[in-house]
Amino acid sequence: MSVGTGEARWEAELRALREELKQLRAEQQEMALAINQLVTTFRSLATQLGIASEPYQRRGTENRRSDHSGFA
Numbered sequence: 678m679s680v681g682t683g684e685a686r687w688e689a690e691l692r693a694l695r696e697e698l699k700q701l702r703a704e705q706q707e708m709a710l711a712i713n714q715l716v717t718t719f720r721s722l723a724t725q726l727g728i729a730s731e732p733y734q735r736r737g738t739e740n741r742r743s744d745h746s747g748f749a
Contacts, residue, residue, distance in 0.1 A: 723729040 720729075
């Protein structure tokens with residue numbers, strides 16, 4: 678096997694990996710959009726059913742630390 682053949686094989690493998698990574702990133706973005714849609718739906722349902730008086734809002738990191746005073 679010559680150097681050129683091995684190099685071409687590595688380049689082909691690299692192209693295939695880049696394409697797979699591109700596809701995975703696109704799928705990840707689709708999943709993120711779907712999750713955001715689910716969160717919005719659940720927030721609306723919780724508010725309408727009276728489970729939550731107002732929609733959930735994430736607290737800041739300083740509030741989380743105070744909730745768990747025994748943990749760093």
